[in-house]
Amino acid sequence: MVDNFSAFTEVPKDEYCGQWVIMLNEKVVAHGSPKAIKDKMKKIREQHPNEIPFLAKVPKKILQIV
Amino acid sequence: MPTFSFGYIKEKGISRPKIPFLVNANGVETETAGLIDSGSDFILIPKDIADTMGIELSGSIEEADGIGGKIHLRIGIVTIIIKKRGKKILRNVKIHIPIDEKIQSDENEKFDEILLGRDPFFKYFLKVEFNENKKRVRLIPNRRTP
Numbered sequence: 639m640v641d642n643f644s645a646f647t648e649v650p651k652d653e654y655c656g657q658w659v660i661m662l663n664e665k666v667v668a669h670g671s672p673k674a675i676k677d678k679m680k681k682i683r684e685q686h687p688n689e690i691p692f693l694a695k696v697p698k699k700i701l702q703i704v
Numbered sequence: 705m706p707t708f709s710f711g712y713i714k715e716k717g718i719s720r721p722k723i724p725f726l727v728n729a730n731g732v733e734t735e736t737a738g739l740i741d742s743g744s745d746f747i748l749i750p751k752d753i754a755d756t757m758g759i760e761l762s763g764s765i766e767e768a769d770g771i772g773g774k775i776h777l778r779i780g781i782v783t784i785i786i787k788k789r790g791k792k793i794l795r796n797v798k799i800h801i802p803i804d805e806k807i808q809s810d811e812n813e814k815f816d817e818i819l820l821g822r823d824p825f826f827k828y829f830l831k832v833e834f835n836e837n838k839k840r841v842r843l844i845p846n847r848r849t850p
Contacts, residue, residue, distance in 0.1 A: 642735055643724035647713045658753070672752030672816065679756045683732075690726065692735040693756060695817060697715045 640664060642692035654696040661692040705845045706791035712839040713737075721834060721841040723820070728783040732758030736818060740832065740841055744821030746777075747799045753818065754780065754801045761801060768800070778803045786843070793845050797824050 645664035658675045660668040660682055668678035675693070682691055712719035721740045726733060734757045738747075745768070754761065763779030777800040785794045826832050831844040 643737060646737065651715065672750055672756075676752055676756045690733045690735050693753070694737040697817075 643694075646692060646694055649696060651696055656696065656698045658693060658695045661694075662686060662689055667691075705847055706788075706793075707845075708786055708788045708791060708793070708843040710788070710841050710843075712841070719839045723786070723841065723843075726785040726787070727757050727759075728785065729757050729759040729780075734758075738818035738820040740825070740834075741819040741821050742826070742832070742834075744819045746821045746823050747797060747825055748777075748817075748819040748821065749780075749799050749801055750816050750818070751778075751801050751803055754799075757782075759799070759801070761803070765803070766800070775802050776804050777801060793828070793843075795824075795828050797828075 640663055642661045642664055646659070646661060649659060649661075649666055654666070654669050657669045658672055659666045660675065660679055662682065667682060668675065670678065679691065679693065708723075710721070710723045713722045715722075722737050723740060724735065724737050726735050736757070749757070749759065751761075759780045759782055761778045761780065763781070766777050766779060768775055768777055780799045780801055781796060782799055783794060783796050785792060828846060829843050830846040831842070833842040833844070835842070
């Protein structure tokens with residue numbers, strides 16, 4: 639069974655630091671800013687209509703105040 | 705009722721109570737992860753991310769105070785599904801989406817995170833338990849919540 643969330647926790651943080659990533663089958667298939675990711679997601683949904691993409695942000699190494 | 709227990713995820717040396725869930729917005733499904741935030745009054749999703757998830761921005765507008773001052777938020781409704789080892793909880797929830805232009809730039813990270821705040825997320829659970837020593841969060845669903 640595909641577990642994109644577990645795979646997300648293992649993505650190289652330095653490579654995707656501060657970016658949003660889209661994952662399919664436990665692999666990063668796109669990444670970028672929130673604005674950039676919109677078009678990429680549209681294409682991914684068209685190309686993989688039977689899969690549910692995983693979308694989340696890789697944070698920067700800073701303490702957060704939210 | 706089943707309980708849901710999640711380990712904090714470690715993000716560059718800092719452990720946070722971030723959990724996976726599925727968003728269904730008008731039939732468009734996206735898996736994602738959100739930070740459980742007892743200090744936030746509501747569920748917040750950044751505007752560009754809400755667009756990417758297919759969430760319609762047609763609800764009413766509310767005003768709120770944040771760390772950066774007053775902001776305007778559009779209300780949306782989505783279904784969220786939390787799954788863990790065969791257990792599942794499904795709820796229709798109200799979400800808030802910041803819409804001010806000044807907070808939409810790619811460099812602005814104040815609202816660049818999905819927050820699972822108290823209303824309504826916490827209301828669906830009898831208990832939301834943070835165990836900082838074990839770095840785990842446990843969600844115990846409320847039977848009486850529809």
